[in-house]
Amino acid sequence: MKDSRFRVTPLLALLFCLFFFPGKWAAVHAQNMENIGTEKPVKITGSLSLSAYGYHTTREIPRYAPFTWAITGNPVVSLYGITFPFSAMVSEKERYFRQPFNQIGVSPYYRWATFHAGYRNVSFSPFTLSGRTFLGGGVELEPSIFRLGFVYGRFQRRVVADTTLAEAVIEPVYTRKGYAAKLGVGNHRNFVDLVFFKGWDENQELISDPRLGTLPLQENAVGGITSKLSFGKSVFFDLDFAVSAFTHNTRSDTLALEDFFMKPLVLKVYQPRVSSKFSTAGQAGLSFRLAKTFNMRLKYKRIDPDFQSMGAWFFQTNVEDITISPSWSMFKHKLRFNASYGIQRNNLQAREQQNRFRQIGSATVAFSPNAYLSGSLSYSNYQIEARNREGLVVNDSFMVTQVSHNINANVNINFGKRPHRHNLNFNAYYQLFDDQNLIFGYLNDNETRGTGVVYSYSHQKADFSMSGSGTYSDFFSQLANTSRYGGQLTATKGFLEKKLRIRLAAGYYLNQRDSRNDGNSTSASIRLSMKVTKKQSLGLSAQYISRSPIESRYLPYSETRGNIFYTANF
């Protein structure tokens, strides 16, 4: 189901950028008018890609649409030396009941001034405005030692769940707008910025959702500080801290505040209400380096429960953790170690019935004794424990301890003389997830292990390469024990002085389920890519997959997928 209104949105954005901004730029650029005669007036660079996909399957529920297309590009328009780097994504996948798929935006800049228009992701600090996509405009200025920024736009468009659609859960949301301002001093290596972000749901018709009831309109104000400091060439410090006021329902009664300095100003920007929540988030890191062979990083993070900023994507809250990450090398860097260990706790304000502790550790040792042999061995582990808060009586059945182990080993051998190159790679992995909960733990327990060997050969002059691989993997869980083994062959060859390249691949795997034969899986693909001209290329690919399960719940199926694409660099 499509809405034609939204098809014109990208076009409008493009027209807006192309026709509105050049007028604005005349004034900005006026200070450097002497260059206008010498610069090429209009220059377009960048790339544009068109692609179309076709799909056919015998599956009951198709994985993809029978046909889709997309246009993507990063064209850069340069007008008298001022650059307009656009980014564009247009596809038939645009749907009015979701956040926009089609996005066009531009961030032109001149010297120390950058402007933003269209769909943009701007980040001022991790806990305030942090890369959340918005449709709007903004400016960032860095004259001398000053660092200024301001953006305003729509951070979310209204989405109402359409219950007539077969789609799964769609989160209804209100149109959300916001702005952010940044004021700081310093340069890229050393700076201190103060950031303020304000976001709010526009006053609009309330949405009633069968699951969530009537959704309240919300509001948020966040103030933060972000800083990075370098001490010499070996010590680096970074800090991010923010205070958030989040109103759960903007129609709540207001909170009466006692008089204080700047109260009128505060109330203008943010009105505390009965449903307002105040919380903080912060993190700090210290890195230092010794003798070029030893590095250490310490990091501390604390985020209050339900800390939110409408300018940032969702992140885990109610956590406090500290991490230490040393790394060093020995024997003239032929042996290298990387390690990390962190502890984390939650339930910072004792609001939940359980406390959780998490330990995360990892270590990697990599070796490269000569030019032909290298390898690595890594181990990571985490353990999470959920224990009832002291004084609370909860059945032990709900206490949780989950432990995860991951081991990876990899050995790589290069041999052969030019132009013949051979590579042999061995890898093995083991993953164990152990949930020690008395009731549900067994459902979560799982174990995965596998190994593989890959041989590849390439002849660069002949523009030919091929590889063969064999793998074995199995997965044990309460639901099923599955394993598969097989291999894949791949060959790639260039023709017509590398203008045409063809890649063929075929794979065959045998599957087992609970130690019984569960059929096989086959796949075959061909990919042709052709350089039509120096700056244009055309590609075609087709893939066939079939699966013939015997034991599992799936029905046999096959599917074919084709793709054609055209890319132009200009």
Added chain:
Amino acid sequence: MQNQRNTLQQPDSLKHKGHREGTKSTSCFSKLVVFSFFSVLFYGTAFGQYPVAINVAFTPPVPVNVADLYEREDLFLVTAINSGTEPIWVQYHVKLTNLDQGFSIESDIFSVNQPCMELQPGVTPLNTKELGNFFEPNAANSMIFTGITYEELQRDPSLRDGTYEFCVQAIDCFNESNPLSPPFPSGCAVFTVQTPDAPVVGLPCGVVITPNSNVLSVNWTFIRPPGFTDDIYYSVRIVPLEPGNRAPQDAIESATYPLFFEQEVVNAQAMTISIPEDIELKEATTYAVRVRAYDLLNQLRVKNNGYSEVCTFVYNNSSAVGSFIQAFPMFPYDRDVVPFNFFPIVVQWAPYDDDFDHYHSHLQLFSIEDGFEDEYIADNRWPWGPMESQRRILCDQRSVNQIQAQTMPAYKNQARNPITFERGKHYYWTAEVELRRKGDAFSTFIQQQQFEIGMKEPNLISPLYGEEVRPADLIFHFDTGDPAEKLIPDHVDIRQRQGGDCEQADWFNGYVHERWILEVSKSPGFDSVEWMTQGTIGGPNSRLHLDFVVQDSIAVADSIYRQISRNWAASDTGTFYWRVKWAKFPELNDTTSYRRSAVNMFILREVFDAPQIASSPAPEDTTCRSTCEAFAPTSTEPTFDDPTGRTLQVGLFQLQVQSVSGTSGSRFTGQGVIAVPFLNEIRVRVRFRDLQYNGTNKVFAGDIRAVQDNGTRLRWTASGRGRQNLPQWLPVQRGRSTSTFPKETG
């Protein structure tokens, strides 16, 4: 445990018992219907001695905020039943207790701010305002807090986890000690607040899945709330990031059906996905993953509506399996021989993420001969992300691929890094690349990449091994060797912003400076050199310089890799050997070399025997030395017309004459192309000398030799990505005579 009464100002809008004003209750048919239903399910029994009965019922979703109890009338229903026939003035005692954590909030019936209302006979639905000032923090002076403070509630009004009992009792408005409805637990209803943390995804977050993997493992942790025994569903969604710098969360939220991948499991916290049957992954692509936890009855209020943070993984070939960040060597190619004495080492990292704010690399250089040579560390801060930060420094609009290509700081400028590569040494380098995103560091490692500087072995063209040559005709032809597989570093055409203006950056000032030495000796070991000549390619002030390479790469390549010819006026005859070598120190008058060609033996004599090498049919006997079946031309009457542009028949071959460089009567010297019929009509470039042809365009005399075809074999892409070679077997033909005729026939 603590009790406290707060004394904040009272809003004017509320009617309280100090005014003794009645409040007319609202009635609503629909609520009565609902009440009738819930009074069966959740009723508080009205005892005979009490004139009022209170019923409380909650409907999903449950409140999550104290303010919900004050504002969200859609979340619960409270009704009062006056069993008498006269209106009664009542106030309400409301109490909310967390049974698990043991704290409570209740209205203070002794407060003068408590509102009174007139309860009409019959059933009266009560709205939240009519229940009094309860839960309104501004009316905190009429509330009693036990186990929690008013300040805590004001700072964070969300309801803590646990089982809550919400109770309402009617009290005589004029006599607080006279209850009008039965005591608690009558008039109570229970609801549970469970707001567990969203799932935390473990695998495959932040790792590289290689094409050799045939399964994709996804696992996550989700702590089941105490007491919750229903099934928990987990939905795993995976979408590709297209384009690669799209925000992962944005990609997830804008994804449309049919989704790239979405699958559910019940209660389990892991999923294995078969590749490619269940998910078709594309190489060099980043994918976003999100897991949602939910229950069918919507009893769990998992934070963020049950959605985990969005994380990403990469599907690609990688030498650093399991590392999220990948780095690939881009220049020089592994085991390549690069002619420039300085050049940037270029790596490309992936996947692109606009949130990367720091780039750190540690390059180590080794030589097989001497071990550790040098190391360089780079630290680049990207305050606006990789793309924007680099664009601001470099005027040119770099694509994402270009942005991801990082030149190592070493060796890009001789003045800055005065290390000198030694010709003939075998170098290898490794690099550790680390990208940081909001304090999180992701690193990877590039395994050994070997290279040499200088030139590859020169290829001797003529005289060929064993060839007999007349001293007067002796010309040495050789080419300077096979070209580097990749001559030009990627993305070195850089315009740098300097004071707001854009200027061509001169970062890479490496140049080519080579001296070839051609030696002729009478001994294969070159114990004594009969004759020697030499020449140079490039030099410090030449245009064979990286700064010029970017402007005219083809011209530079043709200047380096080319044919060279030298005459030697030999005064002696006999067996000779010749070779070409590259001087180790081209700037010195020294013959020490770092690489030599093969050695060719040739015979100088004044009178020829029959040709020593395979040739086309000799006209005299019309026989072939190979399996050729062509007849010799019957006419040997030479034609004097310039054959340029003509196609001449040479035995079984057809020679297309492209140019004539010299003419001596009917003998022509020049070059052309021959299509080899038994090699799939492959076109071989040839040079001919003293060629004669008759009126039917048939060649009956001359010498034709295949040459290395720089014109067609060597094609340089815009980025200098490599030389486009003929099929590998063809160079074998190089230097061989396609056809050699006797000087004179007939």
